[in-house]
Amino acid sequence: MNVPKDLRYTKEHEWVRVEGGEVIVGVTDYAQGELGDVIFVELPAPGTKVAQMKAFGTIDAVKTVSDLFAPVGGEVAAVNTELKENPALVNQSPYDKGWMVRIRLANPKEIETLLDAGAYEKHLGAHA
Numbered sequence: 001m002n003v004p005k006d007l008r009y010t011k012e013h014e015w016v017r018v019e020g021g022e023v024i025v026g027v028t029d030y031a032q033g034e035l036g037d038v039i040f041v042e043l044p045a046p047g048t049k050v051a052q053m054k055a056f057g058t059i060d061a062v063k064t065v066s067d068l069f070a071p072v073g074g075e076v077a078a079v080n081t082e083l084k085e086n087p088a089l090v091n092q093s094p095y096d097k098g099w100m101v102r103i104r105l106a107n108p109k110e111i112e113t114l115l116d117a118g119a120y121e122k123h124l125g126a127h128a
Helices: 029-035 108-113 117-127
Strands: 014-019 022-027 038-042 055-061 065-069 074-079 101-105
Touching: 022 029, 101 108
Parallel strands: none
Antiparallel strands: 014 022, 022 101, 038 055, 055 065, 074 101
């Protein structure tokens, strides 16, 4: 299982990559594996305000439908429009082409509340 060391994570299996005053958000390799084949992703429109750990969309897979949670609060700056035509990118490339949204951070301190790679791996171990 791939857990990149340079990202931050939620216990709900979202990842965050910080880029300046924005973050890129997606679901982890573990999450896409548990969900199975992703068939649809519902994402908010750019400009939508999101709150930390509140649902901002859904991910539909063969096995289940799951909420997506905002790791940080802020405003959606962009969404990955490629997922509309090719939701399988979430399975094929969860940390690169399968990203979900870019969020302009409202409070950069929220990043510090997220798990680092080591803590996320321990969290996964507790579920094994």
